[in-house]
Amino acid sequence: xxxxGIPSQVTATAENEEQETGVRRMLLNMGPQHPxxxxxxxxxxELDGETILKCxxxxxxxxxxxxxxxxxxxxxxxxxxxDRCDYLAPLSNNLGYCLAVEKLLxxxxxxQAQWMRVMLTELTRLNSHLVWLGTHAIDIGAMSVFxxxxxxxxxxxxxxxxxxxxxxxxxxxxxxxxxLEPPRGWQQRVKKFIEIxxxxxxxxxELLTNNRIWIGRTRGVGTISIEDMIDLGVTGPMLRAAGMKxxxxxxxxxxxxxxxxxxxxxxxxxxxxxxxxxxxEEMRQSARIVQQALxxxxxxxxxxxAPHVVxxxxxxxxxxxxxxxxxxxxVTEGFRVPEGEVYQAIESPRGELxxxxxxxxxxxxxxxxxxxxxxxxxxxxPKMVEGTLIADVIAGIGxxxxxxxxxxx
Amino acid sequence: xxxxxxxxxxxxQAIEAFDADAITGGKFDRNELTIEIAPAKIASVCGFLKYxxxxxxxxxxxxVDRYPVEPRFEVVYHLHCLERKERVRLKCRLRxxxxxxESVSSVWAGANWYERExxxxxxxxxxxxxxxxxxxxxxxxxxxxxxxxxxxxxQRV
Numbered sequence: 001x002x003x004x005g006i007p008s009q010v011t012a013t014a015e016n017e018e019q020e021t022g023v024r025r026m027l028l029n030m031g032p033q034h035p036x037x038x039x040x041x042x043x044x045x046e047l048d049g050e051t052i053l054k055c056x057x058x059x060x061x062x063x064x065x066x067x068x069x070x071x072x073x074x075x076x077x078x079x080x081x082x083d084r085c086d087y088l089a090p091l092s093n094n095l096g097y098c099l100a101v102e103k104l105l106x107x108x109x110x111x112q113a114q115w116m117r118v119m120l121t122e123l124t125r126l127n128s129h130l131v132w133l134g135t136h137a138i139d140i141g142a143m144s145v146f147x148x149x150x151x152x153x154x155x156x157x158x159x160x161x162x163x164x165x166x167x168x169x170x171x172x173x174x175x176x177x178x179x180l181e182p183p184r185g186w187q188q189r190v191k192k193f194i195e196i197x198x199x200x201x202x203x204x205x206e207l208l209t210n211n212r213i214w215i216g217r218t219r220g221v222g223t224i225s226i227e228d229m230i231d232l233g234v235t236g237p238m239l240r241a242a243g244m245k246x247x248x249x250x251x252x253x254x255x256x257x258x259x260x261x262x263x264x265x266x267x268x269x270x271x272x273x274x275x276x277x278x279x280x281e282e283m284r285q286s287a288r289i290v291q292q293a294l295x296x297x298x299x300x301x302x303x304x305x306a307p308h309v310v311x312x313x314x315x316x317x318x319x320x321x322x323x324x325x326x327x328x329x330x331v332t333e334g335f336r337v338p339e340g341e342v343y344q345a346i347e348s349p350r351g352e353l354x355x356x357x358x359x360x361x362x363x364x365x366x367x368x369x370x371x372x373x374x375x376x377x378x379x380x381x382p383k384m385v386e387g388t389l390i391a392d393v394i395a396g397i398g399x400x401x402x403x404x405x406x407x408x409x
Numbered sequence: 410x411x412x413x414x415x416x417x418x419x420x421x422q423a424i425e426a427f428d429a430d431a432i433t434g435g436k437f438d439r440n441e442l443t444i445e446i447a448p449a450k451i452a453s454v455c456g457f458l459k460y461x462x463x464x465x466x467x468x469x470x471x472x473v474d475r476y477p478v479e480p481r482f483e484v485v486y487h488l489h490c491l492e493r494k495e496r497v498r499l500k501c502r503l504r505x506x507x508x509x510x511e512s513v514s515s516v517w518a519g520a521n522w523y524e525r526e527x528x529x530x531x532x533x534x535x536x537x538x539x540x541x542x543x544x545x546x547x548x549x550x551x552x553x554x555x556x557x558x559x560x561x562x563x564q565r566v
Contacts, residue, residue, distance in 0.1 A: 060544055231465075232517075233517075343487055345468070369469065371469035379521070
């Protein structure tokens, strides 16, 4: 490596080419501390004037060895690790992991817990899309959208706090159901939010949808062919903005998503603007799902009837010997999960989030691999930006909506 | 001859018809199909599955370390067919003293980063990979953290 942080062989190639072709290429490090990279990402750009000839993303700055950490935690403890990957959609990550372990255990989850999970994951999707919209708009220069988005995000975080006691790292879904009983008065809170939310989406649209600068910066920018996207592992809203009707909530329904009525928004333009439209429409659809969950929430238990996996009620623990023993066993050594391996994929706000969990029959996972949507989406960035102008990189990477905590794990 | 659990599976039958020596084992467990492939055949089988069986998506490539059992490493591929909404898991077992396997990045360009990640964290080399270098850890890092004989905490002295 040379002093500037650019590997020497890259500089050498550029110099050789300059001698041969007479074109002066410039190497530019975008990041790791660039405000629009949403985390710590470094893009090594090779420029000819303002045109990008080559783009090489360098990742790993936020690598914390979460997959290794899984192997020394018990199954229940490991839920907390999943929050910390994609910190904008913690409940989606909780859900994916819990579903995978429940599949290994063969555990049946009661309807109320399932509907509650659906409702909260959809609120998480709103939360994530709001942060995306705010920061994406700020990157492109529309400052005020950020303030509007964070106003509603705050409401959502308050709802999360009401449920779990935490605003961001909620860990509210546990293997076998929910962590705590839903709090008193949650219906009113969610109702109040979901009644005003669609009108708030109208406000964002008023600021951006017909905004000439916004359209000028986003339309026809960041296109990439649908074959390339599938080849490179892109999932989620980016595919839908290219006209593919793919959504795991419909294609491989999990957690009673098949009982909800919602549309999969698609566009065919396949540019940054189309991705914006798709996500805006997804917010409206998520609001519809939350509304349905609120109105049709089935009564019943919020955790599974599986005493060897789920912690007993406090009351029972203090009065019944058996419950006390189960409590002690689960807390001190965890529960054993039958040998096997599963891959469980869910539709996170960014695309396919898959958990590959391998069990060797002990109380800790033998191996957990997270197939994170951000990783695949980021891999497509070079293909998207090469040949375009440097200003479009910001719009392009904003529209892929990756979270570096998710990429690096 | 296909192993017992795979006989009813159309994908396994197709691979068998394509290359009779490719399948070395497999199972159908919890509604998920796992097919074990001979490591030398992985690239050709993947090409067949993508172009002939329409498994257009490679979800992920990862590995599992079964230390101290030999063959020690399992390289695991998750494939997805969008039209049939079907998933399949391929598995190749590698011995600890011969950590090389053909790259599938010529089949799916997206395998590039996944294989780099496996190379970085497990130390498995992918042959004919376009850009095989560490992806998460610094280039000068020693060891491969996701191996079972790599400690979870401690200081390098």
